[in-house]
Amino acid sequence: MTDWLLPWLTVAALVVLGIGLAWGLAFSPPDWQQGETVRIMYVHVPMAWLAMGGYTGLVVLSVMALVWKHPLADIAARELSPIGATATALCLLTGSLWGRPMWGTWWVWDARLTSVLVLFFLWVGHAALTRAFDDQERGARMGAILALIGAVNVPIVKFSVDWWNTLHQPASVTRLAAPGLHVDILYPLLTCALGFSLAFAALALAATRAGLLERRLRALQMAAARKAENPPANDGRGIAP
Amino acid sequence: MSWHWWHITLSYGAVLGSFLALALIIAARIRAARKNLDRLERH
Numbered sequence: 001m002t003d004w005l006l007p008w009l010t011v012a013a014l015v016v017l018g019i020g021l022a023w024g025l026a027f028s029p030p031d032w033q034q035g036e037t038v039r040i041m042y043v044h045v046p047m048a049w050l051a052m053g054g055y056t057g058l059v060v061l062s063v064m065a066l067v068w069k070h071p072l073a074d075i076a077a078r079e080l081s082p083i084g085a086t087a088t089a090l091c092l093l094t095g096s097l098w099g100r101p102m103w104g105t106w107w108v109w110d111a112r113l114t115s116v117l118v119l120f121f122l123w124v125g126h127a128a129l130t131r132a133f134d135d136q137e138r139g140a141r142m143g144a145i146l147a148l149i150g151a152v153n154v155p156i157v158k159f160s161v162d163w164w165n166t167l168h169q170p171a172s173v174t175r176l177a178a179p180g181l182h183v184d185i186l187y188p189l190l191t192c193a194l195g196f197s198l199a200f201a202a203l204a205l206a207a208t209r210a211g212l213l214e215r216r217l218r219a220l221q222m223a224a225a226r227k228a229e230n231p232p233a234n235d236g237r238g239i240a241p
Numbered sequence: 242m243s244w245h246w247w248h249i250t251l252s253y254g255a256v257l258g259s260f261l262a263l264a265l266i267i268a269a270r271i272r273a274a275r276k277n278l279d280r281l282e283r284h
Contacts, residue, residue, distance in 0.1 A: 021253070021257075025249075025253070035245060036243075036245045036246065036249065037245050037248065037249065039249050040248065040249055040252045043252050043253055043256045044252065047256065082263075083263060086259050086260075086263060089259075090255060090256050090259055093252075093255055094252040094255065094256065097248040097251055097252045098248070098252070100248065101244070101245055101248060196260075199260055203260070203263050203264060203267065206264070206267045206268070206271065207267050207270075209271060210267050210270040210271045210274060213270075213271060213274035213275060213278065214270065214274050216274075216278065217274050217277050217278050217281065220278070220281050220282070221281065224281065224284075
């Protein structure tokens with residue numbers, strides 16, 4: 001399936017991202033409060049959504065791997081975590097680059113920022129744990145358990161701005177009844193979010209394909225090594241006198 | 242260039258650079274795995 005899906009996904013991601021980033025950088029107006037710095041939102045918000053949405057995907061894959069023992073779910077989960085960790089790190093980095101001119105500080109230990117940092121550690125922990133065992137199935141099981149335990153952090157990230165008094169502003173896009181953003185900013189933001197989501201999906205799909213090929217390669221290498229260690233015994237039968 | 246634009250440039254550079262780096266790493270893994278599989282299957 002990846003043979004035809006991956007090129008289409010890649011082209012769609014490049015086209016949508018090209019439109020979204022050009023729109024955000026060159027054709028959207030500066031914000032009346034944030035000025036030009038609002039343009040960081042066009043990359044920061046999609047990274048935040050991918051960090052959380054990607055982790056929700058990891059939880060679904062972990063359930064599939066633990067409950068139904070789906071072998072592809074194991075590989076997809078293992079391959080998803082470095083990509084998710086990168087998106088989360090980029091969310092923290094771009095948030096910091098936005099926070100310095102807007103809040104006057106690079107970092108503050110409020111509930112939203114701290115819970116996203118915990119999310120980053122969960123991604124990194126999953127990536128490390130699934131690669132820490134010689135037995136890949138055991139590593140996948142441990143990673144799936146960690147992902148399920150870490151699922152409790154996703155609603156904390158989402159609702160931290162409502163449950164606690166944070167420096168981070170509350171949700172402004174997902175309030176569908178009355179979005180807090182003007183359409184001149186909202187539309188390029190949604191276009192960038194779609195473009196980065198397509199790029200994230202393409203990376204995850206390609207990484208899963210790489211993981212599958214590497215697993216097949218390892219199986220063949222082990223079979224070849226076993227064959228070399230124990231060559232078929234020749235007891236003389238079948239040899240003509 | 243004002244320091245606001247430095248922050249904007251750094252943000253876009255980090256995000257696009259990281260996505261490109263991931264894509265290149267994954268492409269290299271696929272290429273290497275395919276090459277080794279071909280070699281192994283020939284023997």
